[in-house]
Amino acid sequence: MTLQEFLSLPHQFRWGGVAGDDCTTFCGTWLRESVGVDPAEAYRGAYNTAEGAHDILATAGSLVAFAAAALEPLGFVRTDDPQDGDVGIVLAPSGMDGGKEVCAIRFGPLWALLAPSGVIAKKLDHVAAWRTPDGERIG
Template identity: 75%
Template sequence: MTLHDFLALPHRFRWGGVGGDDCTTFCGTWLQESAGVDPAEKYRGTYSTAKGAHDILARAGGVVACAAAALEPAGCKRVQHPQDGDVGVVKAPSGLDGEAKEICAIRFGPLWALLSPSGVVAKKVDHVAVWRAPGGDHKE
């Protein structure tokens, strides 16, 4: 499945990645479709609210630490220069107040695609950390 095909699917926001995805499991679903690994597998169904998600992230030491702990054992490599299809943690406006928060997203051209309650949104935001899936067809 191409990244374009994946982003065009009718994504549904659901905390915990059951019956849909949240911003973190969205990246796991992309990696499952594109590389055959699901780094979010052990988290799917273990929470169903924003508080549940935030509790998991806090226990892991934050979004970047949680992403690294899930992605690196799945064979993803940390890279400095994001390319299409890479997953990462970005700083993006979130919630009703629009405060910038660290969330997981997928690199799509010069933008980052993320899943919000209203669906997939592509934004030009700054990345904090980036990983490339195993077997990625581009080199760092």
């Protein structure tokens, strides 16, 4: 499946990644479909609210630490030059507080993420990004 095909699917926002995805499991679903590895597998169904998700991230220390702990043991490597299909943490606008960190997929010059309203793609700054275990572009 190509990245464009994946992003075109009818994604539904659901906390916990069961019968839909949230912003974090959305990236896990992309990796499952593109490279056959789901770094979100252990967390699917482990929470079903924003508070449950935030509790998991708080335990990890941060979203970047959580993503690194889920991705790097599977062979994903950090990159400063994200390419199409790479996953990362981006700073997304969020009301008056200036922004929040969310998981996203690199898509050309944009980052695609799953919001409650559906998939959106925006030019955003990344905080951290990871490439596939074999280093191949998967977009």
